[in-house]
Amino acid sequence: xxxxxxxxxxxxxxxxxxxxxxxxxxxxxxxxxxxxxxxxxxxxxxxxxxxxxxxxxxxxxxxxxxxxxxxxxxxxxxxxxxxxxxxxxxxxxxxxxxxxxxxxxxxxxxxxx
Amino acid sequence: xxxxxxxxxxxxxxxxxxxxxxxxxxxxxxxxxxxxxxxxxxxxxxxxxxxxxxxxxxxxxxxxxxxxxxxxxxxxxxxxxxxxxxxxxxxxxxxxxxxxxxxxxxxxxxxxxxxxxxx
Numbered sequence: 001x002x003x004x005x006x007x008x009x010x011x012x013x014x015x016x017x018x019x020x021x022x023x024x025x026x027x028x029x030x031x032x033x034x035x036x037x038x039x040x041x042x043x044x045x046x047x048x049x050x051x052x053x054x055x056x057x058x059x060x061x062x063x064x065x066x067x068x069x070x071x072x073x074x075x076x077x078x079x080x081x082x083x084x085x086x087x088x089x090x091x092x093x094x095x096x097x098x099x100x101x102x103x104x105x106x107x108x109x110x111x112x113x
Numbered sequence: 114x115x116x117x118x119x120x121x122x123x124x125x126x127x128x129x130x131x132x133x134x135x136x137x138x139x140x141x142x143x144x145x146x147x148x149x150x151x152x153x154x155x156x157x158x159x160x161x162x163x164x165x166x167x168x169x170x171x172x173x174x175x176x177x178x179x180x181x182x183x184x185x186x187x188x189x190x191x192x193x194x195x196x197x198x199x200x201x202x203x204x205x206x207x208x209x210x211x212x213x214x215x216x217x218x219x220x221x222x223x224x225x226x227x228x229x230x231x232x
Binding site for chain 2 (some may be wrong): 032088104106
């Protein structure tokens with residue numbers, strides 16, 4: 001079983017729709033959860049992080065965490081073509097600096113105009 | 114505030130040569146991490162360093178790879194006697210340390226990466 005699993009892509013949504021990206025993790029000791037966006041040939045860019053159960057909203061992005069189900073998701077509202085990228089879910093065991101990130105393999109999102 | 118800096122951005126080496134990748138963390142960041150992304154694969158942790166200390170090298174291959182973060186200057190990832198399988202993108206990330214030595218949340222910010230090609 002992979003430590004971090006993401007829903008297999010590619011995911012394609014029309015412009016203006018909600019894109020839903022899912023991630024599960026196997027280590028119950030995981031404390032902090034991150035979503036990165038990576039454009040082709042570029043480096044990962046931090047979009048959201050979440051530590052507590054529930055929802056966390058930032059602009060068009062909402063991260064959702066359910067530790068009991070070991071599940072974290074990212075919703076992108078009003079999707080734009082510029083959101084087309086690979087989205088990486090990452091988890092760490094600790095919540096402070098010094099914990100390595102374990103990444104999923106990513107979900108490729110395409111937003112069609 | 115400059116972000117994480119890495120150089121070179123592209124590096125070409127022939128088999129058997131050495132590769133040196135450099136990383137300067139963001140200002141105020143004292144934690145440095147190296148990750149590798151092989152073609153068509155996910156990001157994999159390699160090593161975590163603080164100034165003059167290797168804290169976690171559990172992801173480093175046991176041979177040919179080494180890392181350091183000296184008191185002065187950038188962090189260096191060194192690959193000796195490179196092989197074709199070392200061709201990958203190598204990313205450095207840094208995370209902050211709060212005043213007074215307290216750790217902050219573990220947001221890691223990535224540099225632009227070094228694309229290593231081994232011929």
